[in-house]
Amino acid sequence: MQDFTAAVGLAVRLLATADPDLVEIVSLSLQVSLTALIIAALVGLPLGACLAIGRFRGRSVAIVVVNALMGLPPVVVGLIVYLCLSRAGPFGVLGLLYTPAAMIIAQTVLVLPIIAALSRQILEDLNRDYDEQLRSFGVGWRGSVATLLWDARASLATVLLAGFGRAIAEVGAVIIVGGNIDHVTRVMTTAIALETSKGNLALALALGLVLLLIALAVNALAAALRQSMPEAARA
Amino acid sequence: MPDIARPMTASAITGPGDGSADIHPFGEGRSGAAPSPADAILPLGVRGLCYRAGGRPLVGPVDLDLHHGVKTAILGPNGAGKSVLLRLMHGLLTPTAGTIRWNGRIADAGILRRQAMVFQTPVLLRRSVAENIAYVLRLRGWPRAQRATRVGEMLALGRLGDFARVPARVLSGGEKQRLALVRALAARPEVLFLDEPTASLDPASTAAIEAIVERAAAAGTKIVLVTHDIAQARRLADEVVFLDRGRLVERSAAFRFFARPASPEAAAFLAGDLLY
Amino acid sequence: MMWNAVSKSVVGAWSLLALMAGPLAGPLDADTEAGTDTDPGHILVQSTTSTENSGLFEAILPQFTAQTGIEVRVVAVGTGQAIKNARNCDGDVLFVHDRASEERFVADGAGLSRADVMYNDFVIVGPAADPAGIAGLGDVAEALSTIAATGQAFVSRGDQSGTHKAERRLWVTAGVDPDPASGTWYRESGSGMGATLNIAAGMDAYTLSDRATWVAFQNKASLAILVEGDDRLFNQYGVILVSPEACPSVRAEAGQAFVDWLTGPAGQAAIAGYRRDGRQLFFPNAGRGTN
Numbered sequence: 001m002q003d004f005t006a007a008v009g010l011a012v013r014l015l016a017t018a019d020p021d022l023v024e025i026v027s028l029s030l031q032v033s034l035t036a037l038i039i040a041a042l043v044g045l046p047l048g049a050c051l052a053i054g055r056f057r058g059r060s061v062a063i064v065v066v067n068a069l070m071g072l073p074p075v076v077v078g079l080i081v082y083l084c085l086s087r088a089g090p091f092g093v094l095g096l097l098y099t100p101a102a103m104i105i106a107q108t109v110l111v112l113p114i115i116a117a118l119s120r121q122i123l124e125d126l127n128r129d130y131d132e133q134l135r136s137f138g139v140g141w142r143g144s145v146a147t148l149l150w151d152a153r154a155s156l157a158t159v160l161l162a163g164f165g166r167a168i169a170e171v172g173a174v175i176i177v178g179g180n181i182d183h184v185t186r187v188m189t190t191a192i193a194l195e196t197s198k199g200n201l202a203l204a205l206a207l208g209l210v211l212l213l214i215a216l217a218v219n220a221l222a223a224a225l226r227q228s229m230p231e232a233a234r235a
Numbered sequence: 236m237p238d239i240a241r242p243m244t245a246s247a248i249t250g251p252g253d254g255s256a257d258i259h260p261f262g263e264g265r266s267g268a269a270p271s272p273a274d275a276i277l278p279l280g281v282r283g284l285c286y287r288a289g290g291r292p293l294v295g296p297v298d299l300d301l302h303h304g305v306k307t308a309i310l311g312p313n314g315a316g317k318s319v320l321l322r323l324m325h326g327l328l329t330p331t332a333g334t335i336r337w338n339g340r341i342a343d344a345g346i347l348r349r350q351a352m353v354f355q356t357p358v359l360l361r362r363s364v365a366e367n368i369a370y371v372l373r374l375r376g377w378p379r380a381q382r383a384t385r386v387g388e389m390l391a392l393g394r395l396g397d398f399a400r401v402p403a404r405v406l407s408g409g410e411k412q413r414l415a416l417v418r419a420l421a422a423r424p425e426v427l428f429l430d431e432p433t434a435s436l437d438p439a440s441t442a443a444i445e446a447i448v449e450r451a452a453a454a455g456t457k458i459v460l461v462t463h464d465i466a467q468a469r470r471l472a473d474e475v476v477f478l479d480r481g482r483l484v485e486r487s488a489a490f491r492f493f494a495r496p497a498s499p500e501a502a503a504f505l506a507g508d509l510l511y
Numbered sequence: 512m513m514w515n516a517v518s519k520s521v522v523g524a525w526s527l528l529a530l531m532a533g534p535l536a537g538p539l540d541a542d543t544e545a546g547t548d549t550d551p552g553h554i555l556v557q558s559t560t561s562t563e564n565s566g567l568f569e570a571i572l573p574q575f576t577a578q579t580g581i582e583v584r585v586v587a588v589g590t591g592q593a594i595k596n597a598r599n600c601d602g603d604v605l606f607v608h609d610r611a612s613e614e615r616f617v618a619d620g621a622g623l624s625r626a627d628v629m630y631n632d633f634v635i636v637g638p639a640a641d642p643a644g645i646a647g648l649g650d651v652a653e654a655l656s657t658i659a660a661t662g663q664a665f666v667s668r669g670d671q672s673g674t675h676k677a678e679r680r681l682w683v684t685a686g687v688d689p690d691p692a693s694g695t696w697y698r699e700s701g702s703g704m705g706a707t708l709n710i711a712a713g714m715d716a717y718t719l720s721d722r723a724t725w726v727a728f729q730n731k732a733s734l735a736i737l738v739e740g741d742d743r744l745f746n747q748y749g750v751i752l753v754s755p756e757a758c759p760s761v762r763a764e765a766g767q768a769f770v771d772w773l774t775g776p777a778g779q780a781a782i783a784g785y786r787r788d789g790r791q792l793f794f795p796n797a798g799r800g801t802n
Contacts, residue, residue, distance in 0.1 A: 098584065098601070132358070133358035138344060179586035180587070194564075
């Protein structure tokens with residue numbers, strides 16, 4: 001396929017020349033997806049912990065719901081966020097539609113269930129070990145959550161990577177709520193979709209390769225951080 | 236060797252005197268014992284304690300008093316309810332009936348903080364050996380400088396000094412249980428519950444654990460040990476509480492229990508007979 | 512030592528957040544400010560994929576921004592969705608190509624008034640081998656009925672876009688109802704023009720495309736223009752300012768400035784001047800036959 005050869009050449013050239021449009025798109029992609037990831041983690045990890053160790057009515061229903069939400073199609077999330085943020089929607093007055101903030105919201109909604117559901121499973125398994133001992137220590141509810149989150153941090157880092165992967169790779173939600181506006185809300189995936197629809201398959205593929213490189217770089221960075229962790233944390 | 240396991244309590248300060256007074260008059264006639272200081276958590280008073288699970292009575296009703304300065308072994312065959320009784324007293328299980336009073340008070344967070352428990356299978360945090368000990372000290376609000384010193388003492392007590400920075404999970408079974416034990420002792424609990432702590436250990440590891448328990452007891456920590464190992468109870472215990480099918484069948488000084496058990500159940504257990 | 516690590520990572524996370532909030536604050540702030548009419552800032556144009564994909568906006572919008580200081584943000588979707596978005600007040604200006612829907616939009620009070628901007632034409636493209644034998648036909652109705660009669664694959668947009676609606680009108684003209692054949696020779700892609708052309712190229716099928724997207728399209732494979740020039744293939748683009756009465760959030764002043772520019776001499780010249788491979792893709796016709 002000549003498209004592949006052309007794409008590789010194009011990707012190399014885009015990267016080598018630090019193409020300003022590419023830099024802009026890549027940095028917006030990273031900003032949007034990492035911000036969404038951080039927000040989703042700040043909410044999702046404690047939520048996962050609550051579901052893991054909480055003993056409340058409706059817990060098993062909540063777990064089923066969160067697990068199911070992992071499969072939310074991005075377009076559906078995009079549509080729901082669009083309807084909320086549209087001028088005609090409940091949060092229209094905020095004027096957030098077609099801004100990076102809208103994309104962050106959509107990706108947060110997408111990533112949150114993944115982080116909550118996967119961390120719930122990890123923390124519940126760990127808590128099965130820890131529960132009696134922590135209660136014997138006299139550790140309170142909050143202390144248990146903190147201890148579980150800290151001691152499971154190596155596994156939770158993988159959960160965050162999974163969440164980041166979902167955020168950076170999805171197109172369905174951001175193209176609806178971001179509008180793929182040039183220089184404003186155009187990210188890697190929407191740019192790829194646009195170039196594909198222009199029939200510019202080589203450029204689309206080249207952007208795809210760049211996206212792949214970014215994903216590799218982020219994972220390599222995470223692996224390096226993990227290596228630098230005290231060995232005791234990796235269990 | 237520094238003062239390894241002495242509890243930081245009023246009773247500990249006056250300990251040796253009280254302790255020696257307490258050591259001999261076992262059994263029912265304990266009303267003559269010296270009254271405990273107001274802030275002590277012992278004696279532990281158990282009244283009409285019952286625990287049912289899945290519609291089946293597992294323990295009780297049990298009446299029992301545990302006093303300071305005595306190493307108590309809870310002995311009995313498998314399924315007698317020993318571990319359940321221990322968990323009820325430690326507050327890990329909620330009784331279905333009956334009361335537990337610590338020096339007249341109902342257990343609260345403050346009282347729980349003055350006890351510790353070691354489980355049959357040690358549950359170690361996924362941290363380094365030293366961090367496992369430091370965790371408890373931090374939890375009990377020890378200042379940073381004293382924590383470091385205390386962690387060092389505990390590592391020495393558990394002969395774990397070489398492993399301070401090693402992940403706890405790579406320790407051998409015996410080392411793990413030693414760590415669990417010195418971690419339990421780190422914050423100087425007044426009561427130490429042990430649930431079959433050596434059930435899965437070899438003789439050398441068992442001896443190491445028993446040695447540390449002895450030192451803790453000598454330093455004033457009340458020992459309550461669940462075991463089905465008659466020889467261990469004989470080595471460690473001052474008094475024996477014998478449980479059978481959830482009921483307290485017999486309670487007596489260890490020397491008397493092993494020489495001349497009062498109940499046929501205990502006699503059969505000691506003889507290694509099948510009761511039923 | 513553990514708490515050091517915690518505090519370090521917490522500080523790290525927040526500085527990362529701050530780092531991101533910096534660049535993001537720009538567009539966000541601009542957006543909230545722009546809610547007031549005093550600051551032109553930017554306007555949002557709901558438009559079609561053909562205007563975006565053909566490169567027209569990229570060529571002419573910088574000229575408008577240079578002259579007025581108003582930034583134009585384009586959301587390029589099908590005409591049907593663009594109109595729906597504008598009805599939800601999610602846009603200041605509507606720039607699409609389906610006259611009937613545009614006039615209904617104005618009649619409903621959603622838009623102020625409609626003005627012609629430019630036109631081009633639709634073409635029927637298909638495999639150069641032309642198994643249906645329609646090449647060179649001057650009558651688009653005959654071409655479509657021939658495709659239907661020979662059962663050759665035809666890919667429809669199927670997305671309520673301007674092009675889709677034009678295609679549906681042409682089928683009526685041809686006296687063919689393609690719906691019963693949906694899934695056999697009549698394939699509805701439900702996608703934009705570019706995606707539909709990709710599908711047609713992939714399966715050697717016929718399709719209707721606007722000329723601008725076709726010329727700019729780079730994955731033509733074996734596709735070629737087979738039918739063109741019929742008057743019924745005329746493709747008119749119109750512009751509408753979304754009604755500030757229906758949508759108080761509309762930046763009416765800046766939006767009107769854009770409408771005026773597009774239909775005025777400067778915009779018309781910019782449109783006429785846009786060339787792709789040396790060919791003019793859109794033909795300005797503002798002020799002729801409008802309402």
